[in-house]
Amino acid sequence: MVKIIPFKAVRPTRDKVSLVAARSYQSYSKEQRESRLRDNPFSFLHIVNPGYRFEKEISGIERYSLVKNRYLEFKEENIFVQDEKPTYYIYKIVDRENQEFNGIVAATSALDYENDLIKKHEDTIEYREIIFKEYLKTVGFNAEPVLLTYPDNAVIKGIISEKQKERPEYEFTTTYRDTHYLWRVDEPELLKNIEEEFKSMPHIYIADGHHRSASSYLLYKDLKALNPNHQGDEPYNFFMSYLIPESDLRIHEFNRLVKDLNGLSKDAFLIQLDTVYRIENRGTNPYKPTQKHHFSMYLDGDFYSLYLRKSAYNNDTSLDSLDAQILYKTILEPILGVEDLRNDERIFYMNGKKDIVNLKSNVDSGDFAVGFVMVAVTIEEMKQIADDGLKMPPKSTFIEPKLRSGITIYEF
Structure with a gap:
């Protein structure tokens, strides 16, 4: 009541x-x-x-x-x-x-x-x-x-x-x-x-x-x-x-930019990604995902589509199924070494209302090494996570x- x-x-x-x-x-x-x-x-x-x-x-x-x-x-x-x-x-x-x-x-x-x-x-x-x-x-x-x-x-x-x-x-x-x-x-x-x-x-x-x-x-x-x-x-x-x-x-996504590849070469980074994602090089044309568990990545002048391999990740809770959590648990933390999403100065958040070209420009300028784009959280996801007493990663939604x-x- x-x-x-x-x-x-x-x-x-x-x-x-x-x-x-x-x-x-x-x-x-x-x-x-x-x-x-x-x-x-x-x-x-x-x-x-x-x-x-x-x-x-x-x-x-x-x-x-x-x-x-x-x-x-x-x-x-x-x-x-x-x-x-x-x-x-x-x-x-x-x-x-x-x-x-x-x-x-x-x-x-x-x-x-x-x-x-x-x-x-x-x-x-x-x-x-x-x-x-x-x-x-x-x-x-x-x-x-x-x-x-x-x-x-x-x-x-x-x-x-x-x-x-x-x-x-x-x-x-x-x-x-x-x-x-x-x-x-x-x-x-x-x-x-x-x-x-x-x-x-x-x-x-x-x-x-x-x-x-x-x-x-x-x-x-x-x-x-x-x-x-x-x-x-x-x-x-x-x-x-x-x-x-x-x-x-109205809920929009928050996209992520990371300043470096955590000491990895481009090839070594892509090889580690391959264990969790099906990767396709989309070239220079901006690519934006349209489905859950699909991500866009911009790296070294090219866009890539990343499709989560179902066998490589367990969705045990409503939080586990959230794309921002998946990105954190499969890439940001284990590969890029970003553990503290609130305070690590290597990560930057860009609200999804800004054009994907804006994200590209930030990488092309050299200020960031890689950018990731997600689809927006739904109201149903937001409510379910709240009902389950769980908390989203910071900057999961731009509302x-x-x-x-x-x-x-x-x-x-």
């Missing part, structure tokens, strides 16, 4: 929302960040990069405190205002490729995370969880929702469709050419209907935001322990999420939609 609740979001005023909304800080180049900070005084980047005002890089607790100060300034200047009533927020994104995403921004339960009603499929790094938890504890708000997915539901779909016939609270297009819409849902009957529909679900799944949800859970544990009058309905018991139906989720920060803000 999944619990979600409406909340009183802090939001930009209608006239400034397009100026406030920002992609994740890391997704901008240095030049792009500097341009937005210089030319747009309303950008959310001013909040998360408070050192810009002082023309210096600031980190740690000092930065967190300044982030809180910048946030309070945005509220004092009425760039941000808070809704008066608890609300669900229907949020729609239409991207530059005309893909449409429809969902609900709500507060989801930290207890559901603890009890595995919110299921995970990806490992997290402990120090990153702790750092972001301390950040949240200092600033007192979260401005980017975790992306969760739920089984398609006719009642919720109907509520969303009806609400979208009204004039949206927000409608704006970004320079990235995606268009965003937001509708407020605060009618008591609709609030109850949405809450009841989620209560009928045995569990939902994290699609993107494993570290954010883990950090929010750690924050909940800390603040609960510090509160002798803990009741269970305090804001820290929940974290902000964007919930979309499974049919709206859309990618959300903007600063459109709805959750305070605790």
Whole structure:
């Protein structure tokens, strides 16, 4: 039984929302960040990069405190205002490729995370969880929702469709050419209907935001322990999420590039591969696999198809059948010596939305020795691995939609 609740979001005023909304800080180049900070005084980047005002890089607790100060300034200047009533927020994104995403921004339960009603499929790094938890504890708000997915539901779909016939609270297009819409849902009957529909679900799944949800859970544990009058309905018991139906989720692959062949010659490398794969040289024409357990490899100016030999690998679990795991267990670890997929500086990940020619260019430049291309993980694979309590290798999925920060803000 999944619990979600409406909340009183802090939001930009209608006239400034397009100026406030920002992609994740890391997704901008240095030049792009500097341009937005210089030319747009309303950008959310001013909040998360408070050192810009002082023309210096600031980190740690000092930065967190300044982030809180910048946030309070945005509220004092009425760039941000808070809704008066608890609300669900229907949020729609239409991207530059005309893909449409429809969902609900709500507060989801930290207890559901603890009890595995919110299921995970990806490992997290402990120090990153702790750092972001301390950040949240200092600033007192979260401005980017975790992306969760739920089984398609006719009642919720109907509520969303009806609400979208009204004039949206927000409608704006970004320079990235995606268009965003937001509708407020605060009618008591609709609030109850949405809450009841989620209560009928045995569990939902994290699609993107494993570290954010883990950090929010750690924050909940800390603040609960510090509160002798803990009741269970305090804001820290929940974290902000964007919930979309499974049919709206878009999953792309993450391809791999490795800097060297681990001391092997090209021929010696291919001979070792031959024990596990049927190999065919495809020449210079880009080759992209279309089936599970098939891989594309780019090496020394040529593309190769690699077909897994069934007799050479055992698929004992749902994780074993995942292509990212197969690539790791048959090539990256035993042949190329890449053991730590998170921290080894010899491996680089490229999301599958980028053209395969981009991968080729990175090898041709000499920066990498070899590249591997996979097919995307399916929603069924992702759910099965989560249901089995297993975790995918890092960078197994590149999931859309990618959300903007600063459109709805959750305070605790």
